[in-house]
Amino acid sequence: MNGFRDGGTPGRRARGELESNVLAALWSADGPLTARQVLTGLPDDLAYTTVLTILSRLYDKGMLVRHRAGRGYAYEPARDEASHTAHRMKSLLEGGSDRxxxxxxxxxxxxxxxxxxxxxxxxxxxxxxxxxGAGH
Amino acid sequence: MLISVYVPLIVTVVLSVLAPRPARRLAPRPAAWALACTALVTTVGWTGSLALLAFTGIAQIPEVAAEGRWSVPVLRAENPVHLTVAVAGALVLLAGCVSLVLAAVRQVRHVLWARRECARVPGDGELAVVDTDAPQAFALPGAPGRIVVSRGMLRCLDDEEREALLAHERAHLRRRHHLFQAVWRLAAAVNPLLRPLADAGGYVLERWADEEAATHVGSRRVVARAVGRAALASSSRTSAPPALAVTGGAVPQRVRALLGPPPPRRTLPIAGGALLLTLCCAGLANAASDSDKMVDDAQRAQCAETIAHVDAAGRPAHARVRFCCRHHRPGERQG
Incomplete structure (x- = not known):
């Protein structure tokens, strides 16, 4: 399994990367996604439970919102958090060529x-x- | 001294012309390191040579000569550097130093600014997503650094390409590419001739991150597609500052490089560069030792003159003679 040691808990860096990947997948989706759907959108072979763990961690951090979907939840990114970022982003990119x-x-x-x-x-x-057919 | 003092300058000019081109084609990781070494060594050689040239002029100023206790006529006789060259060297050196200080202040300010922004970007994860449609993605260096990506960018890429994008930005952060950039920027501030080298460096870093992303996702084609699609999406709604036009043409080059075979790991250009850098160091060392000898001779002459004066006056002045001659008594140097 990618970034895992003996199927146990992922290393800290790998965990951070997985969070990013899951978050990115949710942001690129058109609507809320269940853990199963997130799993299919990720190129890595991850365990379903791993994705569930990551989703609930991101939810706890307030980066996701969730709705009931069948027996589980469907997740989508918390937009208000990110529009905050959008504001900052503008200031980041307006710094001119030096920045x-x-x-x-x-x-x-x-x-x-x-x-x-x-x-x-x-x-x-x-x-x-x-x-x-990159290199032959 | 006659020739060797110019060797670092010539090597710098030669490398600033020759290095950028092959660096863009070689395997990016060694190329980036080679360019960083080139920038560092040639900058040391360049400033060292200019300083030595400037010194030959400055040393002829009577006040300086009196302070250093050397004889100006002897120095002038031994000095192979024309005064105009010395003055030109001093001026270029001065301009370089001023420009370095300004660039360094700016650089430090930007790094601090980036760190601050890093801390301010909401969330504590590696990735910060921005809720805008404009496709944007960049790495914000810091400890540990953040990846900032807009929703527009994520939505224009498929699953694999998204992975490639994140891997690319991660490579920038993990390999501390901003430090390479800083070296090139500061070197180019001291010596504007190194600007093409700094530009090549920026491109090589992108290639490095591309290749690393390709290794991560297991396909160079996916990365090529990600880079190409992201660039096309950004350009179709262009509203970004035009200052980046300097790096224009970089994206098609990157895509082409990714679609072609993996870059070769050639040692010949690197060895050639290393040879030139060694030559640069040797030239500088030789010029420095020559100018040291020149000063020594001038001091000895000055001392002999002082002794002659003292004898003519018929006064015993051992203390004074000993003081002025301490420079060339081999045993006293360590003392």
Missing amino acids: EAVLTRFVSELSERDEQLLQHLLSGPEDHAGPD
């Missing part, structure tokens, strides 16, 4: 040409390479 230097962004800006190039790159090779 940008401290943040390592996932992607930088694209020029128009970059955009075409990317479209081409992303659509092109998939046709003649396998789903994971």
Whole structure:
């Protein structure tokens, strides 16, 4: 199992990462998700109970809200918490290019040409390479 | 001294021109370390050489010579550096130092700011999600650092790509990429010639995080797709500051690198760079020892002159002679 030691409790770092992954999965979903649904959305092979534990921990922290769904709960992210973050985020990103230097962004800006190039790159090779035909 | 003092300067120029290109193609992790070493060593060599050049000029100022007890004519005779070069060296060095101090203050302020923001971002987990549609994602360095991602970004990626995004940002935090950035920024502040190297460094860090994410999710193609889709989604609703245009073109390059075969681990360019850096250090050491010898000679000459003066006056002045000659009595140095 990913990040687990002998099926026991995950290490602290691994646990933090799992929390992030679960949270990210809930945020990208269209509505509330049950633990089972979260599990299918995660690429790792996790135990159902692990996901349940993570969900209830996130709920305890106030980062999720839950609704009754059948015998269990369906979870969704607490939006008010995050709109608070949105406010901060604005201040983060308005710092100008100097502050940008401290943040390592996932992607930088694209020029128009970059955009075409990317479209081409992303659509092109998939046709003649396998789903994971990266290096051969 | 005649040539060796210029060796670090030449090596710096050569590396600032030659290093960025191969660094972008090599395996990113060794490339990042190589660029960091290059920035550090060439900056030391650059400032050292400029300081030695400047010194040859400054040492000719009568007040300085009197303080150091050396003879200006002897120094001038032995000195292979033209006064204009010395003055130019001093000015460039001064500009570099001022710029370094300013950059360092700015850097420290930004790091402190990032730490503060880190603490203020709600929640105590690694990930902070922002409830906006604009796709944004970045790593906020700190202890331990946070990953800030917007809902818009999460929603434009599928399950695997989301994993890749998180792994990428984690790699930035875990490998302390902001420290690499700081080294390059400060080096480029001292010596603007190193700016292309610093830019290459920024790109290499992204590649490093991409490759690490690819290892984590087990597919380089998934990371390529994640990077590409995130970039396209961001650009379609562009409202971000235009300052990032400098790094334009980086995203297609990253995607292309991920779609191609894994980068080679070549030792030749790294060995070549290491050789040049060794040359830089050797040049600086040689120039320093030469200029030390030059000063020694000038002091000896000054001392001989003093003794001659004293003899001419016919007064015993042992104390004074001993004092002025202490510089070149080998036994007394340790004392």
